[in-house]
Amino acid sequence: MLRPLLGLHERDLERQLLKQSVGELTACRHSCADCGRTPLIGERVHRYPRGETVCALCRPAREQEPITTDLVRHSERGQSVRLRPRTAA
Numbered sequence: 001m002l003r004p005l006l007g008l009h010e011r012d013l014e015r016q017l018l019k020q021s022v023g024e025l026t027a028c029r030h031s032c033a034d035c036g037r038t039p040l041i042g043e044r045v046h047r048y049p050r051g052e053t054v055c056a057l058c059r060p061a062r063e064q065e066p067i068t069t070d071l072v073r074h075s076e077r078g079q080s081v082r083l084r085p086r087t088a089a
Helices: 002-006 010-027
Strands: 044-047 053-055 068-072
Touching: none
Parallel strands: none
Antiparallel strands: 044 053, 044 068
């Protein structure tokens, strides 16, 4: 009964809830500074001095060497990008 009084329709409510949930999902993700794409699990991301993160696809377009290269982990481990200690080669 409140819907007609408040001017809310079921479709409008569904659309608003969908927009809100998508916005919350994208706010928690890391994305490439160049293309805006979210790197996939298992993909390497490159970090630069200004705090920029660049995906493996955009890395060749940059002349500067990255500070670190990290592996994207599954979110069940707590963080999507985790630093791993480098092993001696």
